[in-house]
Amino acid sequence: MAKPGSRSIDLLGKTVEYDVQRSTEASEPRIDVDIHGVTVVLPNSADVHPATLLKENAAWVVDKRQQYEAHREQVPDRTFAAGEQFPYLGEPRTLVVEPCRKHTVQDDTIRLRQSAVEQSSVEQVLENFYRSCARDYLTDRADDYAEQMGVDYEALELRNQRTRWGSCSTNGTLSLNWRIIMAPPDIVDYLLVHELAHLTEQHHGEEFWNLVAAYVPDYRAKDQWLTENSVKLIFSEDDL
Structure with a gap:
């Protein structure tokens, strides 16, 4: 299920959901891929289209996303009880x-x-x-x-x-x-x-x-x- 506010794009034949964030701390555009998904981070002053950045790095994004999707199966099932x-x-x-x-x-x-x-x-x-x-x-x-x-x-x-x-x-x-x-x-x-x-x-x-x-x-x-x-x-x- 797509997260509220997320976008999607076709990369190498795969539909990839992603978020876009503007950051005062970012010095250059970047793509973050982790267990939570794909995020395009842009400096406030950057005039870069997120979709363009994703397409230029399509192979890397798809590969990283697949790696993390496999990792999700290893997420600890925590109950927050004494003895854990x-x-x-x-x-x-x-x-x-x-x-x-x-x-x-x-x-x-x-x-x-x-x-x-x-x-x-x-x-x-x-x-x-x-x-x-x-x-x-x-x-x-x-x-x-x-x-x-x-x-x-x-x-x-x-x-x-x-x-x-x-x-x-x-x-x-x-x-x-x-x-x-x-x-x-x-x-x-x-x-x-x-x-x-x-x-x-x-x-x-x-x-x-x-x-x-x-x-x-x-x-x-x-x-x-x-x-x-x-x-x-x-x-x-x-x-x-």
């Missing part, structure tokens, strides 16, 4: 709800304060905890890499992005998807280096990738991991 496992920094952790002073990650568990769950829900409390952990962890790692790379960022914002893991605005604001806290630490580091590199190189040219490679030599493998495993980082059915 959720990833935290790449490791599965068993969810425990118990009387305690604060939420914590201990060994192979995520322990949530029972009184908070009773006032809300496991899903909401866990999301809030993930967001809190993400802000602390991502800020520490971003500060570390910014110093190594000799750049300064203005602010770090957590977003509920549906089509991207991160972005870096021209004014130096890092916008990161809070769900990345579920990924392994080396994947988190790659994402941060990628976005911080945009403070020096705005486009994805050779100079940009050379800069990323200086800090993450196997960046291609990390990027491929995100492509192949993003479905494992889906938090709830609301993400779909």
Whole structure:
């Protein structure tokens, strides 16, 4: 079923649904394809027709869409109950709800304060905890890499992005998807280096990738991991 407001186009004999977004943070037109679908992102000042961009990249779009449609079959069926496992920094952790002073990650568990769950829900409390952990962890790692790379960022914002893991605005604001806290630490580091590199190189040219490679030599493998495993980082059915 088509999403409200979505459009469709014929690419290589296949009907492809897509959305169009205008972004003040985008420096050039791009096509995002992920578990949620196809999105054409255009800078506010760009005079580019989305259909033209899609046709020019038809083979890539169709191939990526097919990959993600296969990944959708692997979407976790989460019930948000004590005893269920959720990833935290790449490791599965068993969810425990118990009387305690604060939420914590201990060994192979995520322990949530029972009184908070009773006032809300496991899903909401866990999301809030993930967001809190993400802000602390991502800020520490971003500060570390910014110093190594000799750049300064203005602010770090957590977003509920549906089509991207991160972005870096021209004014130096890092916008990161809070769900990345579920990924392994080396994947988190790659994402941060990628976005911080945009403070020096705005486009994805050779100079940009050379800069990323200086800090993450196997960046291609990390990027491929995100492509192949993003479905494992889906938090709830609301993400779909």
